[in-house]
Amino acid sequence: MRRRHLLGAGLAIAVAGMAGNAMAQSEIKIGEINSYSLLPAFTEPYRKGWQLAVEEINAAGGINGKKLVVVSKDDGGKPADATTAANELVSSENVAMLTGTFLSNIGLAVSDFANQKKVFFLAAEPLTDAITWSKGNRYTFRLRPSNYMQAAMLVEEAAKLPAKRWATIAPNYEYGQSAVAVFKKLMSEKRPDIQWVDEQWPPQGKIDAGPVVQAVAAANPEAILNVTFGADLVKLVREGNTRGLFKNRSVVSFLTGEPEYLDPLKDETPEGWIVTGYPWYDIKTPDHDKFLKAYQAKFNDYPRLGSIVGYQTIKAAAAILAKANSTDPEKLIAATEDLSMPSPFGEITFRKIDHQSTLGAFVGKTALKDGKGLMVGSVYRKGADYLPGDAEVAKLRPKD
């Protein structure tokens, strides 16, 4: 039935026709891609964050007088679909740059696309170290503190614990694997006396929490490193609480202080875990106050970490475009390297050496108050302090 290629061709033309609107001269377009349908819990606040940023930028006169427009696409959580979306944004929408992505593999796929097509890409959320180091390229920058940085922040606190017997629980995919690997490496450097007594690798999103908790308890560790998040974390915490896994044990946990992951735990929030996160209720700086007020006024909701990431991604994009005063990718790269800008967490810089921003994270302890989980005793850790030395970074990153 090949004759029906005709239909297909017709459809494809229709698609192209609808997408190919001419770009108005008075506006600058940014292409944005994220896993809206797969991960709404994280991407909805993220979307609100960037919408607020767009509104603020345009209210302040746009970018060098031009109106900023963000064209947003869903990738459905699939790297192949993200590449299709990136292609549409670049070919049909003529965007000046690409931003966004959450999952590490999608971030890498878009970063490789950007490298191949010579398009500027500002990765918002993917955590993998590969995106700036082993698979880094000159067209790609990343905003959020990497896996390595978050591990280094946690190790600083974890090394102070008296615990010598450690167990790890991490989702069985690249993020979990590299988080554990970096944590182990940095921790063993600081504390050669510790032992790793057990490791559990439940499949991401499919933890069978009972047997996992039981297996960790059987190894009788003094401290536990947790890398699970989302629904897996909820199941792990519930089983752990019921079975007394966390009693008299220290727990160090990646990302658990982010409202996205802490809030669903409600009255089951375990107390005293050392976590990275975002205690929006506890940050008393003018930069953050301004952001918080504007966000709450616009959305009548509190911000999540995703809101900060979305907001700062578009703010950074605007700062880059304003400084470059051009949409030429080479000029954008030159403008971004060593560019400093304000953020709700204080000033950040995009490093020239590995294209990583120095946005940091808060480290604190979990607590339970009025049936809700909180982070207490939080301290902001600047990203710049938790990156390896320049000589080491140069070795990690391929030459352009």
Add this chain to the structure above:
Amino acid sequence: MAFYFVQFLTGLASAASLFLVASGLSIIFGVTRIVNFAHGAFYMLGAYVAFTLTERFSGALGFWGGIVAAALVVAVVGVLVEMVLLRRIYHAPELFQLLATFGLTLMVQDIVVMIWGPDDLLGRRAPGFKGAVDFFGQNIPSYDLFLIALSPVVLGILWLLFQRTRWGVLVRAATQDRDMVAALGVNQKWLFTSVFALGVFLAALGGALQIPRDAVHHALDLRIIVEVFVVVVIGGLGSIIGAFVAAVLVSELNAFGILIFPKISIILVFLVMAVVLIVRPWGLFGKPEAAARRTPGLTVNPWRPLNSAERLMSVGALALAAMLPLFAGNYALTVGSEIAIFVIFAASLHFLMSVGGLASFGHAAYFGLGAYGVAFLAKAAGLPMIVSLLLGPVLGLLGAAVFGFFAVQLSGVYFAMLTLAFAQIVWSIAFQWVAVTGGDNGILGVWPDKWAAGPAAFYWLSLAIAAVAVTVLRVIVFSPFGFALRATRDSPLRSEAIGINGKRVQWTAFVISGTVAGIGGALFAYLKGSVFPDSLGISLSVDALVMVLLGGVETVSGAVIGAIVFKAANIWLVSQTDLSKLVLGGFIVLMVVAFPKGIVGTLETIWNRRRSTDTKSALATSRVEVAE
């Protein structure tokens, strides 16, 4: 010792929740032969509704009443779905109902986010079962003990229902021989509806009972559905006791497996299924399927090669498609390339399904192997594009040769599930073997050589290869080999009697199909510039099935149209709306109702009917029922 006992109990508790859902699926399949993809969606709905009800009504009565009420509410939804949607398509080709329930699943995923919001929800703990019981220093959650006690009770009730009531007798009779039950004057409609309601009730109950230990979120359905299918197949289709034993087996192996190999969970159930199916082709408690009265791939419209006018039209359509670069932009051309690649992929599966009568649920394995083959050759060996394109699909060929050898020993749903198991095993190797495959971060930088780098050049390349692949497959259909394959499909007994080696013919078809899929995968790697384990994953296998079913499984090349319509709609919707799953699911459900034989199948039927009334010949209709 106490530890191992507690670990055993923990495994039993996991088995309990698996069993509830699996028993429902097994009952539905046993009687209606529907591969109910939406079973996970009903499970998830059960959890969401139970969350709402238990939040609203406090106290023990509110909680337990809420759980049961949630299961009942969802069962009513199930009845509506059965009456409004599934009843219309019971007479459609085998597996077509899969398409409808797949569409429903997509819709439910978006609908729950619209109703309950995007955040993970934490349900209440069960009143009276909040703590843990101390067992020689080990804690066992009392809710686990409750679940462990519940599942034999449910098993007992189901057993009584099936053995001691008239309804149960009818259900068992229908499981064994639907047509005979109908011939004896039993109203099948209501039997099917009631069975469906019971199955959905069990799924929703399973979901509702998870709220004290799990978070309620919109990905619950996919998390459970594949695992439940596996459990049902390991146990033997239609066997409740089999489902129970399989659930216990899988859960215990997992509970103890992680003590030795902490990374085993990701693949364990599929390994168990592959081993069980190779040793016992009908699952642990299943019986060999009775010889089908209806030919599996019965073609209402007899197949014939295209006549010269139709050939001319095909060439004309191809020429038109080849002119796309004259007026379309880069994006449209890339989308065109992607559609052409999926035409290749869908056509390869269609060949296996409709000509071979073998529905593979893991066809993405060979697509992905082709893609990885190219990635290895291009990245590791640094070979030029032409060589990689030619040699990459060899990996798909090898995979198909090895797995196909085992798979063709089985038939029907068991064949489908064994192919799924193999695909998952390949997927987990790609996912875990980080040193070679890069794990889920994939292999980057697989870009085409200069001559094919332009969107137009790549489009022409993809289109040409798609045209050749579809033509070659058609030629094979009408070759002596194709006739032998169809003979084996329609009557294994008769074809064997005339000297056809059925298994070898099917194996060859499997290898051909896998190789063509590998060619599609090889092109896909160059189109995307990177390869990820996704390209071996379940969702891609399901996409291929959907394309074939949408086009029409009883046609010669319907998959071509199915692939074009599905892929174009998918890309367009994902680009236009965040609710793409809702719209796409709704679109699929509408297509199912409007084109119960697939798009091409239905159009052909209308065409033939008109022609036969024109010539006042009853020829076309007289061939409709060919009884074995």
